[in-house]
Amino acid sequence: MYFRYGHIPAGEKEKKMRILCIVSVLVVNMFVNSSAAMDDPQRQIEFALVIHGGAGNITRNSISPELDAVYRKALTDALEAGYQILEKGGSSLDAIETVIRIMEDDSLFNAGRGAVFTAEGTNELDAAIMDGQTINAGAVAGVKRIKNPITLARLVMENSRHVMMAREGAESFGEQFGIETVPEEYFYTERRWQTLQRVREREAEPDNLGTVGAVALDKAGNLAAGTSTGGRTNKRFGRIGDVPVIGAGTYANNVTCAVSATGYGEYIIRSVVAYDISALMEYKGMSLHEAANHVIMQKMPELGGYGGIIAIDKQGTITMPFNTTGMYRGYVLDDGEFVVKLYGDE
Amino acid sequence: MNSKVKGDVMDESGIRRLSLQKAAERVVMEKLPEPGGYGGIIVIDRFGNIAMQFMTAGMHRGYVLDDAALPVVIKNQK
Numbered sequence: 001m002y003f004r005y006g007h008i009p010a011g012e013k014e015k016k017m018r019i020l021c022i023v024s025v026l027v028v029n030m031f032v033n034s035s036a037a038m039d040d041p042q043r044q045i046e047f048a049l050v051i052h053g054g055a056g057n058i059t060r061n062s063i064s065p066e067l068d069a070v071y072r073k074a075l076t077d078a079l080e081a082g083y084q085i086l087e088k089g090g091s092s093l094d095a096i097e098t099v100i101r102i103m104e105d106d107s108l109f110n111a112g113r114g115a116v117f118t119a120e121g122t123n124e125l126d127a128a129i130m131d132g133q134t135i136n137a138g139a140v141a142g143v144k145r146i147k148n149p150i151t152l153a154r155l156v157m158e159n160s161r162h163v164m165m166a167r168e169g170a171e172s173f174g175e176q177f178g179i180e181t182v183p184e185e186y187f188y189t190e191r192r193w194q195t196l197q198r199v200r201e202r203e204a205e206p207d208n209l210g211t212v213g214a215v216a217l218d219k220a221g222n223l224a225a226g227t228s229t230g231g232r233t234n235k236r237f238g239r240i241g242d243v244p245v246i247g248a249g250t251y252a253n254n255v256t257c258a259v260s261a262t263g264y265g266e267y268i269i270r271s272v273v274a275y276d277i278s279a280l281m282e283y284k285g286m287s288l289h290e291a292a293n294h295v296i297m298q299k300m301p302e303l304g305g306y307g308g309i310i311a312i313d314k315q316g317t318i319t320m321p322f323n324t325t326g327m328y329r330g331y332v333l334d335d336g337e338f339v340v341k342l343y344g345d346e
Numbered sequence: 347m348n349s350k351v352k353g354d355v356m357d358e359s360g361i362r363r364l365s366l367q368k369a370a371e372r373v374v375m376e377k378l379p380e381p382g383g384y385g386g387i388i389v390i391d392r393f394g395n396i397a398m399q400f401m402t403a404g405m406h407r408g409y410v411l412d413d414a415a416l417p418v419v420i421k422n423q424k
Binding site: 134135136 | 380381
């Protein structure tokens with residue numbers, strides 16, 4: 001298998017533990033996955049897709065074997081749908097939109113149907129998409145009635161002169177193009193409602209920072225990135241996270257890479273995470289792997305933030321670093337082998 | 347927004363050690379117009395160097411330094 005994780009020698013697996021002094025004191029896995037060998041560093045991967053379903057306190061103790069299997073199946077199903085598109089020569093934009101729609105429709109993930117609740121007991125969704133070929137981008141923030149915010153983000157990108165639209169205005173814009181709307185109750189799920197009650201009682205920080213995202217390289221050599229989320233449980237005052245902020249949670253540029261982030265949104269915005277990875281490659285000549293590790297394992301924890309990213313470059317090199325205990329994640333390359341992982345030790 | 351103007355200047359001056367002025371020029375005069383954008387920026391670094399770069403016909407701009415001179419104000423011209 002020709003899977004490459006940057007320039008790490010085959011077989012070397014590095015894992016360090018570190019405690020971060022942050023509100024919820026997460027155990028951090030300094031984790032460099034290099035289990036797959038670089039058989040041929042020069043081989044151009046024809047197409048590839050990487051997805052995430054959120055980072056956070058995801059451990060074998062916190063997830064039952066049954067739920068573990070359900071998550072793995074959901075991630076694999078999403079990857080398969082994207083693989084079908086890319087394999088037939090479809091665009092990276094089509095692939096990531098399709099994959100994110102599937103995850104938005106699945107109540108497992110904090111996006112679309114499974115979005116978390118705000119402090120007022122509502123659901124307010126954010127999403128963004130970016131085309132690495134044209135450097136076009138579209139984003140929506142705080143929408144409440146859109147079934148698939150990622151599709152609305154794409155409408156903003158392709159059918160307006162703007163990049164970001166919010167709330168009722170964004171919804172009205174989507175309705176002009178016939179986007180599917182749903183009553184607000186559609187986003188009510190018992191699991192998320194109980195999470196809100198728990199977080200309210202403890203006034204605690206939520207553990208799981210769900211969000212879904214996808215990045216892809218297509219046969220034409222174009223990169224794209226997309227991210228969608230319900231935000232943070234118990235969020236207030238019209239809080240908007242990193243997801244719709246281009247350069248923070250989402251970025252794509254054919255010159256460098258495509259990135260989708262998940263984690264503590266405020267820190268991802270302040271670190272301009274996705275663009276910083278791209279800039280380190282462009283200006284400092286770092287590899288994708290070096291740049292992503294530097295930002296997620298060094299710069300972000302130094303600021304006090306936590307989370308993870310998925311990224312891909314033009315050669316089809318992929319990386320999925322995170323500084324939390326786990327991240328729902330997976331990838332498929334042109335060889336059609338689906339790989340799905342949840343925890344830091346796999 | 348797409349070109350991340352502010353971030354670019356910071357990255358370029360910090361990493362490649364371009365002068366603030368060179369970094370501002372490269373971003374505003376070369377990268378920003380590439381996808382069709384236009385505009386200007388004001389920027390200052392931690393040494394107090396300043397740059398006011400724009401690629402439009404003009405920009406209302408001004409600055410004051412610690413030299414006790416009066417503020418410099420330029421109204422919408424090159």
